[in-house]
Amino acid sequence: MRLAILGTGLMGTSIGLRLKREGQPGAFELVGYDKYYEVAQTALRARAIDRVASTAREAVEGADLVIIAVPVLAIRVLLEEIAPAVRADAVITDTGSTKAEVLRWAAEYFPTHEGFVGGHPMAGKTEAGPRAADADLFVDARWVIVPAVHSSDNAIEQVTALAESMGAKPMIMDAAEHDAYVAAISHMPQLAATALFSMVRASEAWPELSMLAAGGFKDMTRLSATDAAMAFDIAVTNREHATHWLDRYIAALRELRDRVADIEGDQELFKLIAENEYEYTAYRNGKVGREESSGTPSLSPMSFQEMLTGGWVSDKLDEITKGSEERVRENEQRRRDRRDI
């Protein structure tokens, strides 16, 4: 059996390392190709692949399974290039971050091929390249599988088996659904991190701000370290969903901003912050997916509504109600003082 990995960066090399570690020795040959020869050589030295092909076409010749692991726009280039060379019964998949465009390109270059099945492992690192690769990168991550119109059951099964052999949890979805979801939890947050860092970086106070910035700022801007080519390709192949979620985020921020500014709405502001902390804690404690299907009992036995009528949340609300009147009074006093000057 022959497998081809096109693109031996973080993803391709991690897949290769895992295949070599989990697979039977000698059961398959892994051929790697990368646009940058040195990158493929690094993957070879890491033993993630068995040999380096000098072109993508050479890599896929005779391959049973082709895995394309490059930034989204480069998938199109590779699909076009390999189309004449891929075996008619080969299974082809990819790891691209957006899926609607990829499936459109697959339909364009492989109009009758039954072996194409899109994929998107929901794992990664901001570090790029084969040196950051890890055979355990995908363990317990979701691996979205997006069949094309023509995909055969066998191809879907093989790609599902690939995801499982990576330690990931396969999840079948259609392309539009996938792109809308990842825009919300990945692409838009990535753009939000870019907007935050570039805005603060451009501030005249940057020398002081950069010295004071601690863990919170680093968390909120860390996605700025994402490989720029990858981030760009995502944005332009998921424009509509990314802008939709940016619009919603801007609206949510404006609403929160008005709530913070409204000195008479402190109770509501606190309830919002406390409920958010409560829900976030539940999420990080494993409350994901549909509750009715989770099986495990809730880790947060008290609902947020119950907390509002007992315990520290209601204590704090009482304090706020008392303090609020005082804050409004003081604020008015200060405004009057300013007018008097």
Next chain:
Amino acid sequence: MRLAILGTGLMGTSIGLRLKREGQPGAFELVGYDKYYEVAQTALRARAIDRVASTAREAVEGADLVIIAVPVLAIRVLLEEIAPAVRADAVITDTGSTKAEVLRWAAEYFPTHEGFVGGHPMAGKTEAGPRAADADLFVDARWVIVPAVHSSDNAIEQVTALAESMGAKPMIMDAAEHDAYVAAISHMPQLAATALFSMVRASEAWPELSMLAAGGFKDMTRLSATDAAMAFDIAVTNREHATHWLDRYIAALRELRDRVADIEGDQELFKLIAENEYEYTAYRNGKVGREESSGTPSLSPMSFQEMLTGGWVSDKLDEITKGSEERVRENEQRRRDRRDI
């Protein structure tokens, strides 16, 4: 010598642990107080304090140094309560996240006292409480010191020495400057994380979104785990700066959104993303503060402008320029197709 720690949560207990570890045994007595008796008992069992006082007033009696480590609004309550009991020559400091209001309260309750000096260690965790405490929490962090109008040199020196004994780097600043800066790099990002998580959490697709969300979403929402009382107190004591930076962030997001939406501006979008990655990498490699005073040579020998005229950034720009015309053409074609239907 006697030291009082009011509030034995994460900050107070971490300070106590460090003092006990670094200080000479028997050289001082550490008295702790917390509104919640159990919290103070936990700090006592961790040996962060020597004994528990049952009221704040009792804790500060005879103390040479008083450290107030509670959420901002609670600082006011404690200052009012301890005012009649604090020794006239005691040094008082705090760890509150905003400083203008704290200094106003100090002036109100200690109008003639020379010992009050505000403080803000730029370190923390989202976990709260004495169990999360760590004697090394402040190592290499900035510790902002905000003298009041009346602060004596001796008081400023003692608070500076306290910060240094924590392993932190003291930085003297005025209250307005401090509050503006931390709004940009801490308070606004905290609100942005709240807006992001609560928006995505409220989506009908939350069951799917929560299953797909990976590291990027967790980074961008992690500040939602901040103790709600602390986050609320920060927002309402730094309203003007927080809303100012939210406004700027909303404007930056809107600009980026328009750039993503503009199919003809791809070169500019890529340059923005690539420059942001470049600057962020430099920042995470230690390029902070004023460059002329950094002393160490730059870790990024090639400037971003140089990268635009050579290397992979310019290669990618060429590709984008070529691909861009095609994307515009395809987009128009699709629009026409849709009209035809």
